[in-house]
Amino acid sequence: MSEAEMTAGHHAGMMEESPYAIPSGKLAMWCFVLSDAVTFSAVLFVYGYLRIGSTNWSTPFQLVPSVLNGIVMTFVLLTSGLTMLAAVEAAKAGRTAAGTRWLWATCALGALFAGMHLMEWRHMYEEGWRLFQNPLGGSVHFGAAFFSITGLHLLHVLGGVIALAIIALGFPSGKYNRIDVEITGIYWHFVDLVWMFVFPLVYLMNAK
Amino acid sequence: MSAEESGQGPGMKFFVAVWIGLMCIVGIEVIITYRHLPARDLLVWLLLLAFLEAAIAVWYFMHLKYERAALVWSLLPAFIFVVFMMDHVWPDAFRLATMRLLSQ
Amino acid sequence: MSEATAHSAVHVHAPPSGFIRKYVFSVDHKVIGLQYYGLGLVAVVIGMILSWLMRLHLGWSTLAIPGLEKLSPAGAPGNVMTPEYYLSLMTMHGTIMVFFVLTNAPFSGFGNYFLPIQVGAADMAFPRMNMMSFWVTLTAFLVLVAAFFVPGGPPLSGWTAYAPLSAVGAEAGPGQGLGQTLWGVSIAIFCVGQLLGSLNFIATTLDLRTKGMSLARLPFSTWAWFITSVIGLLAFAVLLPACILLVLDRAAGTSFFIPGGLVISDRLQPHTGGSPLLWQHLFWFFGHPEVYIAILPAIGIVSHILPAFMRKPLLGPRVLISCMAAIGFLSYMVWGHHMFVSGMNPFSALLFSVPTLVITIPATIATLLWIGSVYGARIRFTTASLFCLGFISVFISGGISGFFLAQPSIDTYLHATYFVVAHFHFVMGVAAIFAIFAGTYFWMPKMVGRMMNETLGKIHFWLTFVGVYCIFMPMHYLGLAGNVRRYAAFTDDYLVPLIPVHQFITIAALITGAAQLIFLYNLVWSRFRGPKATDNPWQATSLEWSTTSPPPFDNFGGRQLVVNHEAYEYGVESPEGDYIMQTAPETAKAH
Numbered sequence: 021m022s023e024a025e026m027t028a029g030h031h032a033g034m035m036e037e038s039p040y041a042i043p044s045g046k047l048a049m050w051c052f053v054l055s056d057a058v059t060f061s062a063v064l065f066v067y068g069y070l071r072i073g074s075t076n077w078s079t080p081f082q083l084v085p086s087v088l089n090g091i092v093m094t095f096v097l098l099t100s101g102l103t104m105l106a107a108v109e110a111a112k113a114g115r116t117a118a119g120t121r122w123l124w125a126t127c128a129l130g131a132l133f134a135g136m137h138l139m140e141w142r143h144m145y146e147e148g149w150r151l152f153q154n155p156l157g158g159s160v161h162f163g164a165a166f167f168s169i170t171g172l173h174l175l176h177v178l179g180g181v182i183a184l185a186i187i188a189l190g191f192p193s194g195k196y197n198r199i200d201v202e203i204t205g206i207y208w209h210f211v212d213l214v215w216m217f218v219f220p221l222v223y224l225m226n227a228k
Numbered sequence: 229m230s231a232e233e234s235g236q237g238p239g240m241k242f243f244v245a246v247w248i249g250l251m252c253i254v255g256i257e258v259i260i261t262y263r264h265l266p267a268r269d270l271l272v273w274l275l276l277l278a279f280l281e282a283a284i285a286v287w288y289f290m291h292l293k294y295e296r297a298a299l300v301w302s303l304l305p306a307f308i309f310v311v312f313m314m315d316h317v318w319p320d321a322f323r324l325a326t327m328r329l330l331s332q
Numbered sequence: 333m334s335e336a337t338a339h340s341a342v343h344v345h346a347p348p349s350g351f352i353r354k355y356v357f358s359v360d361h362k363v364i365g366l367q368y369y370g371l372g373l374v375a376v377v378i379g380m381i382l383s384w385l386m387r388l389h390l391g392w393s394t395l396a397i398p399g400l401e402k403l404s405p406a407g408a409p410g411n412v413m414t415p416e417y418y419l420s421l422m423t424m425h426g427t428i429m430v431f432f433v434l435t436n437a438p439f440s441g442f443g444n445y446f447l448p449i450q451v452g453a454a455d456m457a458f459p460r461m462n463m464m465s466f467w468v469t470l471t472a473f474l475v476l477v478a479a480f481f482v483p484g485g486p487p488l489s490g491w492t493a494y495a496p497l498s499a500v501g502a503e504a505g506p507g508q509g510l511g512q513t514l515w516g517v518s519i520a521i522f523c524v525g526q527l528l529g530s531l532n533f534i535a536t537t538l539d540l541r542t543k544g545m546s547l548a549r550l551p552f553s554t555w556a557w558f559i560t561s562v563i564g565l566l567a568f569a570v571l572l573p574a575c576i577l578l579v580l581d582r583a584a585g586t587s588f589f590i591p592g593g594l595v596i597s598d599r600l601q602p603h604t605g606g607s608p609l610l611w612q613h614l615f616w617f618f619g620h621p622e623v624y625i626a627i628l629p630a631i632g633i634v635s636h637i638l639p640a641f642m643r644k645p646l647l648g649p650r651v652l653i654s655c656m657a658a659i660g661f662l663s664y665m666v667w668g669h670h671m672f673v674s675g676m677n678p679f680s681a682l683l684f685s686v687p688t689l690v691i692t693i694p695a696t697i698a699t700l701l702w703i704g705s706v707y708g709a710r711i712r713f714t715t716a717s718l719f720c721l722g723f724i725s726v727f728i729s730g731g732i733s734g735f736f737l738a739q740p741s742i743d744t745y746l747h748a749t750y751f752v753v754a755h756f757h758f759v760m761g762v763a764a765i766f767a768i769f770a771g772t773y774f775w776m777p778k779m780v781g782r783m784m785n786e787t788l789g790k791i792h793f794w795l796t797f798v799g800v801y802c803i804f805m806p807m808h809y810l811g812l813a814g815n816v817r818r819y820a821a822f823t824d825d826y827l828v829p830l831i832p833v834h835q836f837i838t839i840a841a842l843i844t845g846a847a848q849l850i851f852l853y854n855l856v857w858s859r860f861r862g863p864k865a866t867d868n869p870w871q872a873t874s875l876e877w878s879t880t881s882p883p884p885f886d887n888f889g890g891r892q893l894v895v896n897h898e899a900y901e902y903g904v905e906s907p908e909g910d911y912i913m914q915t916a917p918e919t920a921k922a923h
């Protein structure tokens with residue numbers, strides 16, 4: 021079924037055309053992404069504000085393991101974006117089985133990212149980093165900014181992993197269709213997009 | 229642009245190329261991090277590269293290129309405007325650094 | 333029905349059965365709208381009672397108010413309010429009123445009920461998400477009200493919750509323990525509810541308009557709800573992380589908003605390095621668009637109702653819509669005018685002051701359009717139209733004080749005085765409430781199928797109209813005289829002579845409050861005993877009047893409407909009288 025047929029609605033010609041000609045669910049997801057982007061921007065601005073305002077900022081991330089770990093996590097998340105695209109392409113072409121497989125691949129990569137992230141958190145915790153504590157004696161805002169920004173992002177990743185699993189479970193039976201896969205894709209790519217700012221601003225800007 | 233065209237895009241080969249490009253940008257970001265630039269210059273470069281990555285992701289991965297122009301003109305200016313307005317806070321951040329009573 | 337989920341078709345669901353599905357967990361936007369309105373009604377009663385308690389204390393600071401000790405033994409020993417408890421009641425008054433009344437009733441309440449109908453749809457774009465957004469909002473309300481009953485009581489940092497007072501924890505004062513945390517959690521939950529609501533409103537307005545309902549033919553109320561949703565989408569997005577960071581400061585030991593070296597109750601606080609100014613920036617970045625979220629639906633509702641009672645269309649409809657959009661756009665540029673004396677970068681004051689003065693322009697244009705439209709019109713004076721005219725009056729009264737406050741030089745003197753209190757109460761606490769009243773009297777026949785009593789309505793209007801001027805006009809004088817706000821009692825030499833003015837205001841407030849009982853009585857009585865309403869008792873044109881009173885579960889009884897006319901074709905000759913409904917056949921042309 022083409023996009024045209026999908027957006028036209030049951031009562032073709034009986035409704036005004038949307039200025040954007042996309043299904044409502046997709047429009048809503050774009051609006052949600054817009055709003056969430058503003059939320060993440062606000063949190064990053066807070067980080068920038070406190071960093072600029074501090075006189076003793078720490079830059080604790082060694083190349084090994086922290087920055088390297090970050091690079092691998094970035095690779096994982098970017099690859100999950102590629103698998104998501106594959107899922108959407110397969111869904112659009114009607115290849116349900118392939119689409120489902122790619123959805124699960126994306127879900128798995130997302131879970132891998134989350135797992136690596138939690139391990140990194142544990143590593144930092146063991147080194148003495150807290151939301152309110154800096155084991156190097158520098159600004160306590162490092163921990164506050166790091167854990168709150170990455171924590172908010174991680175929450176979104178976990179939400180995405182769950183959503184992907186739900187869609188992957190319902191897609192083969194037709195409970196969810198290709199539009200739903202596309203909508204999930206927009207969300208998942210947004211999660212990746214946020215990381216494109218978090219990685220340089222939180223990791224690279226704090227590299228030793 | 230008919231609804232038929234919007235939502236369609238190029239094939240996976242193209243997206244793999246984009247993916248490689250994004251990885252390259254990440255690589256460039258890592259390389260310049262270790263060039264020992266002053267923090268402010270590094271920030272400018274990283275932000276520019278991050279916005280470039282984001283633009284590519286939004287345009288191609290999220291298929292915004294293949295949507296109606298109206299959607300682009302509704303979403304992007306709104307976001308840019310709001311974030312631009314947030315820039316009002318920076319003067320106070322700089323003043324905070326110079327007006328602290330205690331070294332913290 | 334997998335296609336139905338795929339695109340923007342009208343969601344045809346079977347009528348619900350069973351009490352729970354019909355009235356409690358309902359996906360019907362009409363039920364949800366009434367639920368939001370009901371929440372607003374409960375909230376406004378609580379908010380008003382809080383204001384009476386505050387006003388009694390301000391007039392007579394040693395007064396023992398019966399029952400107060402029951403509510404809070406620590407806050408009111410011997411039934412006499414402590415200064416801290418005054419601030420707590422004030423905080424809850426502001427929070428409840430701004431969020432659960434003003435952001436709720438004209439937008440979530442009427443908007444949910446009438447937006448789908450006014451665009452010609454059978455329901456919102458996402459009915460289940462709509463239901464969820466109500467229950468999320470209700471949860472936020474319950475979490476907030478719980479603050480009254482926890483140890484320490486409700487917070488006392490104001491609805492603005494400035495740091496570090498709001499961020500350091502229980503040491504800062506009574507209510508600053510669990511009460512403040514509940515506040516932060518409640519508002520964060522509220523943000524989520526609003527976000528979900530905004531998504532629905534935007535998608536419904538753009539995607540579910542029936543044939544012929546172009547964007548230009550939308551009623552002003554729909555435009556206002558749409559623009560408000562867009563503003564909310566971007567504003568609540570900043571309040572949410574702000575509240576989360578505030579709760580982290582309180583519960584997780586962070587210092588986002590708490591500076592170092594703070595000594596409270598002889599104890600050096602373990603926080604360091606944060607910025608109270610940062611909280612103000614985040615809060616007001618949300619807070620200023622928020623007040624326009626409160627007033628724009630009111631502007632839309634009043635603009636929608638007036639033509640029906642003037643029997644002529646509004647002057648410059650496209651201009652009015654542009655003004656609403658301009659107000660929305662500019663609202664993101666002005667937030668620093670709440671912070672002129674905060675210690676922020678002094679040059680920022682100029683950058684905020686200029687757009688603040690500019691934003692008065694679209695507001696003034698809108699006002700002039702109303703006045704120009706009303707001039708020469710043969711007005712049908714009903715309670716709804718009286719409240720609309722009253723809205724124009726109080727909107728002007730409240731707006732003019734804004735011109736003064738927009739200028740940093742004058743604001744340096746007037747900030748945190750009763751002048752500010754007068755300003756925002758006139759525009760929010762009166763004008764927006766008048767619009768809610770106008771909407772109620774106008775739309776109640778449609779919502780419940782019964783007319784409200786006009787005599788009681790008019791008495792309600794006049795008592796309220798005179799009353800609010802008696803309450804809030806003197807506050808301008810108080811502010812200019814230097815009367816500081818958020819004081820529980822006035823003991824300084826320069827304030828003691830002003831106490832009689834406060835007493836006058838209190839008496840006016842109590843009488844005006846009592847007058848609202850007339851409205852409540854009217855509401856309840858009419859619901860059960862009012863004369864039955866016809867489909868179109870006001871001879872109005874928009875789509876809600878093309879269906880029964882109340883509408884059937886799918887709004888139009890399965891009909892797919894076709895719209896052939898603009899939204900406000902009044903004062904024309906037609907078979908129906910002096911108006912043409914939007915759904916009238918195309919041949920019914922205006923003369």
